[in-house]
Amino acid sequence: MNSGATAAVAQNRRTRSRPPSAASSRKSDDPSAAVANGNGKAPSKPTSPNHVAGERTVKKLRLSKALTIPEGTTVSEACRRMAARRVDAVLLTDVNGLLSGIVTDKDIATRVIAEGLRVEQTIISKIMTRSPHYVTADTLAIEALQKMVQGKFRHLPVVDNGEVIAMLDIAKCLYDAISRLEKAAEQGSALAAAVEGVERQFGSNFSAPSTLIETIRERMFKPSLSTIITESTKVAIVSPSDPVYVAAQKMRELRVNSVVITTGNLLQGIFTSKDVLMRVVAQNLSPELTLVEKVMTAHPDCATLDTSILDALHIMHDGKFLHIPVVDGDGRVVACLDVLQLTQAAISMAEGGSGAANDVANTMMQKFWDSALALEPPDEEFDSQRLVDASFVIFFFRSKM
Template sequence: MIYSIFTCIWNRGLTGERTVKWLRLSKALTVPETTSIHEACHWMATRRVDALLLTDSNALLCGILTDKDVATRVIAREVNLEDTPVSKVMTRNPVFVLSDTLAVEALQKMVQGKFRHLPVVENGEVIALLDIAKCLNDAIARLERAAEKGKAIAAAVEGVEKHWGTSISGPNTFIEALRDRMFRPSLSTIISENSKIVTVAPTDTVLMAAKKMLEYRLSSAIVTVENKPRGILTSKDILMRVIAQELAPDSTLVEKVMTQNPECATVDTPILDALHYMHDGKFLHLPVVDRDGVIIAIIDVLHIIHAAVATVGSTAGVNNETTNTMMQKFWDSAMTLTPDDEENTHSENSLKLASEGAETGRSLPHPSLTLPNTFAFKIQDKKGRMHRFNCETRSLADLLTAILQRVGNDIDRNNLPQILYEDEDHDKVLLALDSDLAAAMDHARLAGWKGLRLHLDYSGATGRRWGSGSKGLDYAQADAWASAYSAVAAGAALVVGLGVIAFLRRAGN
């Protein structure tokens, strides 16, 4: 019976049958194609989005407008924003997927098509947008968590090897190798000698920068002084800081609207670290300098993906067909790993606007798989990385279990921290009892919050161990920590069991 249960879970995990609904979706903003470019840009800036979907007279999807389109097709070509409908500059008939499309298939479309945004349609109407940058970060985070769990699997497999007198590779070997070969090498391995880069001076105008971006078909320009980066101007900056502020591109200097002193990577920076820099800093373009600080390239998420896959293919000596399937395997591996850690971060309600900017009176709800007793949380680890997750809120032990699964290596079991959450006044409120968590959930839902920011506090935790038998709140917290550690241990045992089952199946074959 146990074998059958394990086999069922394992087979279900390997099928990769997660649909687009499991991915991190962004709200979709749609307007009629007859809307003026000026009004479309106004809505993009107001809603802080970098892509807008357009519909025809039958309310069907007919186009997409991105911040890059605004910079290169509108500003660079000096198109009149007020009098020109957005249909003149949009990308017509964009590729889209249905909400029940397999997640792996949707992501593969984005990689092959080299586009960041993918509309999601349900019952003929647009409900959300996929952003590959967010999906890539989630996939890498999932693989990193799986690699940690792989240590437990490796230990179990080692025991099986000794018993059977054979040698096998653990179930996570392929996953770890794929991740390491694609994202562990340094940026020097994916930057070509003739990398395209747009450089401008601080005193150049935004119009001059946009024309150069159009010429090189890029969405960013590096502002340099003596070949050293002093700023960066992206297509999103042009949208948000120039058009939204009603500034004239032909007279506005780049130095007035650029992002000053951007974070840069070096040629020795690992690809994985570069991706973390971009995610943590919430930017999509990363300048790369040589060992003398001279700008040599600028990379974005799509650049990294394609370059990493090509690098893997060339170093492995495989053919083009095999290389083209590497990213498929990467997404498939990420989708099928750690189902217990799934983060159902669905989109907010998508917004559909009339041509005059008024709301139509109804939004397009995105089907939610979130259970009523779950809530969203985020917590920062010691390396400064933010972890976002959904978890059960029936008890404090549920929350502590989820925290251990994310940042367990940061927590000293001999000196357990208190758990605090941040309220609307940025005060940190103690979560010591189940009732505290229930009160926090009630308060958050009444306030319309989408999640809670958590903090680990060691100021009052000196010498407190779980199961130590302390009284009052300390005792309640200790009991919750003990339950959490037990739950994590049980989860690890399940993972080990899956590893053993996988070995037995292979041995049987």
């Protein structure tokens, strides 16, 4: 590796300090975060926007400006442009400027580097996913989100008459929803406390019912990671002295987008498909000659089996990274999870009931998205007088029930 390339890699390297425990992780209200890769594998036409007035559409979600390039672009040029924009997915357009495909960082790692293709000679259309799923700005938001979750892909193009106008990222939507619900829960707790104070003053004793927000949090995000990690969970492991192309081959073999680097049984670092894109291909480094230890993230943040799904998401959000290794009590890596896997796990928890209890569980995910979309970002500061006034109003109406 030449000195200039080494400096570029060092400058881009993320530095993370491992927290003593997941519970000590700082909670962030910033809904923006870096995210993992994924895309649909089959063509799909958006459902006709036949919905009633007032229902929320895709245009109400957190849309990102999409990077589009001609499908005749080389992989090396595509990676340079993706790195310049700090994005992990690019949309391909045909000669008419219409959407023809999508390529993600995982495609770069598993379809190019792992296959030994030369990035300067390979045309991006050779590795793209053709006719990807897409939606329009008028598609129902809940429909778009469910399409991504069910299809297990993170990126969803938003088009208008075949032309790309934006990109939808499931992780940004998830973090935004969690942030809104948590802020609403905090304000709701303060309001409930005020109501309780009023009731004590007037000698009443009403037991407040559990809120939908708390039900969602309890069922979807409170379970620990131990409930979703099994003996069959795949962990891609390489050694620090392995070259990058070996790491890419391991990702392809296990159909994952990250590897953990260990010495013995101890975690030394993590290397992801986004790192392949940003730190290797975009920096013109050789996948065959560059060792993983030179481009990995050393001593990454990690979770334990007792970490909750919500805390794991917060650790990833606060650190602005996409994957999190999970270690057992002896410090051995038992899993490496990404944001899409955690989203899927949360949904599985919500739908895990049976019988009458499942009547609520079956609609929990839709209630989660609907509740979050209905909330405006709350004010940073409470108006204490309005809070007290509201508590008297609530007390009055409840006393009439």
